[in-house]
Amino acid sequence: MPAFDRRHLLGLAAAATAGMPAPTEARPLAEVLSSRRLRAGINPTLPPMGLFNERNQIDGFDADIAREIARRMNIELEIVQVGSPDRIPFLQADRIDIVLGSITRTVERAMVIDYTVPLHTQSMVVLTKSSGTAVPINAPADLNNRAARVVQVRGTVGIPWLQANAPQAQVTLLDNYPDCFRALAQGRADAMVDVAESILIPMRNFQVPWKILDQVLASFWVGIGVQKGNASLRDVLNVILFEMHRSGFVNTTWEKYFGAPMTTPIPFNPMF
Amino acid sequence: MTLQYGQIIQYLPDFLIGALMALWIAGLAFAAGLVIGLFCAAALTYGAWPLRAVVTAYVRFFTYTPQLVQVFFLFFALPEAGITLSPVAAVLIGMTLNAGAYLTEIERAGFVSVPQAELDAAETLGFSRLQVIWYVIAPHVVRALYPALSSHYIIMTLGTSMAAIFGVEELTGRALNANAISFRSVEIFSVVAVLYILLTIIASTLLWCLGRWLFRVKARVF
Numbered sequence: 405m406p407a408f409d410r411r412h413l414l415g416l417a418a419a420a421t422a423g424m425p426a427p428t429e430a431r432p433l434a435e436v437l438s439s440r441r442l443r444a445g446i447n448p449t450l451p452p453m454g455l456f457n458e459r460n461q462i463d464g465f466d467a468d469i470a471r472e473i474a475r476r477m478n479i480e481l482e483i484v485q486v487g488s489p490d491r492i493p494f495l496q497a498d499r500i501d502i503v504l505g506s507i508t509r510t511v512e513r514a515m516v517i518d519y520t521v522p523l524h525t526q527s528m529v530v531l532t533k534s535s536g537t538a539v540p541i542n543a544p545a546d547l548n549n550r551a552a553r554v555v556q557v558r559g560t561v562g563i564p565w566l567q568a569n570a571p572q573a574q575v576t577l578l579d580n581y582p583d584c585f586r587a588l589a590q591g592r593a594d595a596m597v598d599v600a601e602s603i604l605i606p607m608r609n610f611q612v613p614w615k616i617l618d619q620v621l622a623s624f625w626v627g628i629g630v631q632k633g634n635a636s637l638r639d640v641l642n643v644i645l646f647e648m649h650r651s652g653f654v655n656t657t658w659e660k661y662f663g664a665p666m667t668t669p670i671p672f673n674p675m676f
Numbered sequence: 677m678t679l680q681y682g683q684i685i686q687y688l689p690d691f692l693i694g695a696l697m698a699l700w701i702a703g704l705a706f707a708a709g710l711v712i713g714l715f716c717a718a719a720l721t722y723g724a725w726p727l728r729a730v731v732t733a734y735v736r737f738f739t740y741t742p743q744l745v746q747v748f749f750l751f752f753a754l755p756e757a758g759i760t761l762s763p764v765a766a767v768l769i770g771m772t773l774n775a776g777a778y779l780t781e782i783e784r785a786g787f788v789s790v791p792q793a794e795l796d797a798a799e800t801l802g803f804s805r806l807q808v809i810w811y812v813i814a815p816h817v818v819r820a821l822y823p824a825l826s827s828h829y830i831i832m833t834l835g836t837s838m839a840a841i842f843g844v845e846e847l848t849g850r851a852l853n854a855n856a857i858s859f860r861s862v863e864i865f866s867v868v869a870v871l872y873i874l875l876t877i878i879a880s881t882l883l884w885c886l887g888r889w890l891f892r893v894k895a896r897v898f
Contacts, residue, residue, distance in 0.1 A: 489852060492859045515683070516859040539742040558849070559856015576763060576843040577853065583752075583841075 428498040433599060433640055436501055440479045444470035445486035445494050447505035449580065452605045452661035454505055465661045466504035466636040469523060469628075472653055473502075476644050488559075488580075492517060495631050502641065503629040506602060508561055518634060519627035520641045521676045523653030524658060526599035527667035530617040531607065537594035544619055547573045547595060554594035555584045560596030565621055585610045599624060600667060623668040640676050682731045685861045687854040694847035695871050699878060701846065702833040705768055709775025710825075710831075714817075716780035721787045731780065739776030739789045744838055746770045760867055763843040767836075775832060782824050786817030815891040825884050834872060847871060 436442055448454045448462045452669065457463040474481035484500050491507075493670060494500045497519060509519050532541040539551045547554060547570035554573045556563050566575055576593065577667060578584050581602065587593045589610045596603070607614055613628045628645070630638045648654050649670060658666055716731045723731070736748065747770035750761055761769065790813050798812045820834065840849035851868045855861050 489861070493861045496862070507808075510857075512683075512858045515680075552866050555843075558852050577845065577849065580842050580853075586752055590752070590760065592755060592760055607790055 411423050428496070430495075430498055430634040431501055431639070432489050432634060433636035437477070437479065437639060438532075441482050441607050442470070442474045442477060442479055442502065443482045443484055443499035443500045444474075445484050445491050445503040445505070446470065447488060447491060450602065451485065453601070455527055465524075466659055468660075469648070469654070470477075470502070470504060472570070472608070472648060473641065473644055477646070484610075492629075498631070501630065501634075501637060506599070506622045506626055507629050508599075509627055511652055516628040516632060518632055518638050519629060519647050520638055521562060521673075522581045522625040523645060524601070524626050525668040526561075526567065526601050526626060528597065528624070529600045530595055530597055530621070531588075531603055532615050532617065533588065534597040534615040536591060536611040536613070539594065541595050541663040542617070544597075544617060544621060545571065547597070549573065552595065553570055553593045554595050554597065555579055555587045556596060557584055557598065557602075560598055560602075561622070561624060563597075565597055581606050582609075585612075588612060597621070601662070604662065618642065620667065625670075646676070647673060679863050680860065681863050681867070684854065684858065684860050684867065686867055687712050687850070687858075687864070689866065690841055690850050690854070691847060691871055694845060695875050697844070697846040698833060698836040698839075698875060699715030699882075701764075701771065701836045701839065701844070702767060702829065702879065703882065705775050706829050706832050708729045708772040709779045709789065710783075712772070712776030713790050714809065714814065715785045716776065717783035717787050718813075720780070720784050722805070724768065735777045735780050738774050739781065743774045743835065746774055747838065747842060761856070763839070767839040767844050769843055771832065771835070771868070775828070778828060779825070782821055783817050784852040785824075786821045787813060789820055790816050818887055822872035822887055837846075841883055849874075 425580065431439070432575065444466075446454045446462050446464070446466045448456050449650050450462070450464075452464050454462060454466045455464040462485060470483065484494065485496050486503065486505065488505075491503050491505060495503050503517075504523075507513070507519075511520070513519075521555070530541065530544050530608060531545065539546065539549050539554060541552065543545065543579075548550065548565070549570075550572050552573045554566060554570070554575045556566070556575055556577050558577045561576070563575070566573055576587070578587060584593075584596055585603075585607055588596060589612045628641055630641070645654075649672065654670075655665060687722060687805050716735065719727050720733045745769055750770050751763070754766075793817070794812055795808065798808045803811065834850040836846050837848035839846050840852055843849075845853075847868060855864050858864070
């Protein structure tokens with residue numbers, strides 16, 4: 405190994421921590437309007453929220469919502485492709501103005517980004533198979549068993565639920581939904597706890613006797629994310645979302661992609 | 677917004693466990709890869725042609741395809757054939773086979789560079805082939821190739837981050853979990869970067885100790 409000085413190392417460590425580029429200020433409403441362009445970050449690997457259509461363009465529920473928002477603001481929409489781990493850095497680096505993609509509202513996240521009023525809800529359920537599981541899983545409580553193998557996407561809301569309600573289950577965390585479905589299909593796992601909205605459509609790509617337990621374990625609210633402190637943009641988005649709920653646009657678009665209304669409806673609320 | 681390192685201190689113990697996992701996964705795969713490499717390099721140097729052909733095919737296959745694809749195959753394709761490996765097993769086997777192929781190439785260079793005079797001397801003293809490899813060639817290989825082996829070990833230590841994709845909770849996996857929960861990407865990944873730097877130092881120190889104790893290599897870590 406080449407001889408190298410300890411001081412270089414300290415310098416490197418210091419650069420890695422202290423010298424990080426300062427987060428860039430978000431564009432307030434006035435700048436978005438004068439550029440005549442709203443940049444929306446959409447994750448195309450979450451069908452039907454975000455997906456690639458047959459022309460390989462980003463489409464889906466979130467894209468329809470973003471297009472409608474831009475139309476109501478009378479500006480153009482620019483869709484920017486984002487992934488799960490990089491979507492928040494995209495927002496903080498001011499590469500996008502808003503971010504969509506099933507961003508469940510939590511306290512930890514609300515300290516980092518600002519949320520609009522809810523766009524849609526999510527209902528957490530247990531996905532399992534009607535045959536071929538290590539132990540029979542007919543109720544959520546059946547997961548609390550040393551023999552129950554559960555697979556989860558990293559950072560999803562099912563993980564804290566499992567820690568609290570099924571601490572005995574063996575949990576494997578994978579990177580994305582296709583890997584989790586494949587693990588279930590190959591018999592590597594017996595169940596998955598996640599929001600129905602994230603699994604209903606993509607699970608159809610796998611030939612498995614899927615079974616979803618009836619119990620809804622919890623409901624979550626999903627808003628649109630803006631950079632922390634960008635109140636001028638968020639306030640307008642709140643009014644637009646209220647109008648989109650009132651006109652029925654959100655529910656119509658939802659049913660276009662899911663074929664059914666939201667499991668947990670959004671209460672009509674003009675106060676926000 | 678400002679960076680809030682206070683909000684991620686709670687994840688530090690978890691990250692440290694992940695760093696230790698990265699270290700032992702890389703260490704185990706590297707040690708096993710070294711042995712595979714030693715035998716394969718011996719086979720390439722002294723073996724008959726069918727053996728050489730098999731070893732060459734193995735080395736080509738594993739150096740011409742990405743490690744990620746190899747582990748992906750072990751983890752997701754083998755179950756179709758009825759072999760289901762656990763996440764850690766798939767990563768360890770994949771990294772070992774991959775390391776074995778690269779280390780074969782590195783160690784073969786060491787074999788070729790052993791002076792003929794030393795081999796003749798060993799033969800005169802009546803060493804068996806295994807004794808020649810352990811007492812004459814291995815120390816030479818390790819000493820001559822210390823920089824190459826050392827950097828391969830460090831590449832492997834950093835390469836363990838790939839294991840996160842297969843559900844192994846090493847440092848990167850734990851960082852991705854914390855990131856998904858807290859959204860504090862800059863804070864988390866800058867801390868993780870520093871931990872990887874520390875890991876690299878620990879990894880090269882370990883290798884230095886090993887080289888020093890086993891073969892009296894005089895090399896510096898810093």
